Structure formats: structure tokens, C-alpha cells
Amino acid sequence: MRNYLVAFILICMVFSACEKDDICLLDTTPNLIIVFKDKDAVETKKSVSSLTVWVQDKDSIIVEQNLDSIAIPMDLNNDLTRYHFANSLSTDDVTFVYSRTDEFVSRSCGYKTLFSNLDIVNPTNNWISSYEIQNTSVENENTTHITFYH
């Protein structure tokens, strides 16, 4: 009994250097979910042909793809993000404005940024005819936040 106890104590001391016990897999800063719908049949999704999306002075985040919905990151260092959306014919300029709060998640994930009071200012209407904000707060990626009609 006593010897086992001593051995047990020694082994525990050897292995006392702790391994990380959680790994961050999910639940970080959410992306903005945009769905593209048909301006003539507002309930139906409509793919954009050759969609390219980028922020001024940055590489394109989406390059010439046919998509009816996208998830794009918002600038978590500023209260606005100005995106360019191009289809095969023309380019539209959309500025998203919002407020930011940082919420604690866990030891491994740290903090995530949540966006609220989401709005769009000065959008151009070259191919996107109108928009609708479905959700003014961006807290997860389970719902659509904005719908573009084209």
C-alpha cells in the first residue's frame, strides 16, 4: 500500500506538466451571410454569375464563382467595411456599418467579435437593384443577415 502510494506520487510529479485540455474548433468571430435573390421573384434564390468580392486594396475573397449565397468577414478593427461586388457585367460598392462588442468564449478560443446595429450606407445600384437587412445583429452564421436582389 505504502509503496504504491510513493510510486503514485512520483509518477504524478513526473507527468504534472499539463497538456492543453481544450482546442478551439468553433464559435469564433462570425461572417456576414448574404443571400442573392431574384428581384422579379423575391422568394427565389438566384445565382450571381461570375461573382467577385473584395475590399479596397485587398485581394479578392471570392473570385469569379457562380453563387447564390456568400459568407464574408467584416473588418473587426473598424466600424465599417467597404466591399466591392462584381458580376460578369459591372461592379457595385456596398459599405456596411455596425457596432462591435467582444464576447469571451473560452480559454482556447479567447474573444470573438459580435456585430450589431448593422446597416448599409451609400450602396451603388449597377447590378444589385435593392437590399434587405434580415438581421441587424451578426452573432452567428446560422441565419441570413442580408439579402441582395438582382
Place this chain on the structure above:
Amino acid sequence: MKIRLILLFIISLNCSLEAFAQEEVVEAAQDSVPKKQYYALRFGIDLSMPIIELFNEEEKGLEIVADFRISNKFYIAGEFGYEDHTRQEDHFNFTTNGEYVKLGVNYNTYENWEGMYNQIYIGARYGTSFFDHTLNSYSPNVYGNYFEPELLTPGTEFKSLNAHWLEFVAGLQVETFKNLYLGAMIEFKTMLYTKEPENFKNLYVPGFNNVSVNNFGFGFNYTITYNIPIAKRD
């Protein structure tokens, strides 16, 4: 060969008989001289903390340990200390500082000679700590690198927090010089209750150390203690 084995057998038999005889003598001696029993207060410090402090300037702390002998088997034991501990996690850096107290009993499994208080023990503690956190820096966690989050240094303070936990301990106490003991102890902890801060978490608690996902903790100490035999018990 055979004769040697037989001889060995006889000698060993003789030895065991002798031992038996000695035991009788000891028992007789115990009968005639009444056994002296002492309470004993032993106190000292955890050596690991000052050593860690030497190598890591971001760690400060002190732990005072004490135990009080109430019988051969049972000791009342406790630890008291403070800690100032900074941790770098993947996405943030924080400092915890506060005091803690632990109180409980040790059960000694080691049979001592008269007047010695060596121990191989298991025990239990109730621990409590009062502490603050400071969020030194963080950068929001975002998937991908299209926008690189800036490092923010808010210095947010989360004050007046507390925690209560149970510990199961096992350790040794060995007399190295007269009345001077070296000890080592390991501690398994399970959290009972914590007052959590708003928009942060008690990831480190003084005395409990790192709080794991399932609210377990682990710790150890290496102690040097001085023993004072106090009162005689008849």
C-alpha cells in the same frame, strides 16, 4: 550445496526467532515505561514558489504550510498563501492575483519509531480563494486572415471574485535534520463553486491553479518545515 541450503535455512530461522524474541522485549519495555505522546506543530514554506519566481519574473507567490499532530494517524493540516500569476493563452494574456486558504486532515500510513513524525499520507482539504483578474491584452479570434485582428490592451479588471473547492492530497514528510522536515505533496482539486466574472472566466485561481474545462485542478508543493513538539499527552 544441499548442506549450504540447510544451513541457510537454520540461520534464517534463527534470525526470525531472534526477531520474535526482540519484539517481546520491546513490548515488555513498553509496558514498563508509559508511552510519551506529543502534540506537534510543524510549519514552513513551499519551496517551489520562490524557485519558480527566480526563473519567471511574471510569477510571484508564497505559501505557508502547517500541520498539527493529533494522533499517530491523524494530522490537521493547512496551507495559506498568495499568488500573482500571469498567463499567456493563444489569443489573450491575463494576470490573476489573490490569497487562498486550505484546511483539512492528513491520514498518516507510515509507522514511525518513537518520537519521529515522518509521514506518508493521504488527505483532504477544503480550499477557498479571493482574487482579481486583469485582462492585459487580447485579439479577437477570427477564422481566416482576410482581416488581421489588432492586439488590444484594455487592462480590464475583474474584481472581488472567489472560489471554493475540495482537494485530495497525497504526500511525504521526511525528517532530514533534527526537527527539520522536507516534504512533497500532490493535490487533485475539484471546484465546488466560483463567482465568475462578466465576459471572462476564472481560468486560473490562486491555490487551485489552472481550472480545466471540467473544473479539475492539479498542483504540487515541495516544503521545508520545522517541527515543534508542544504538549505532552498522557
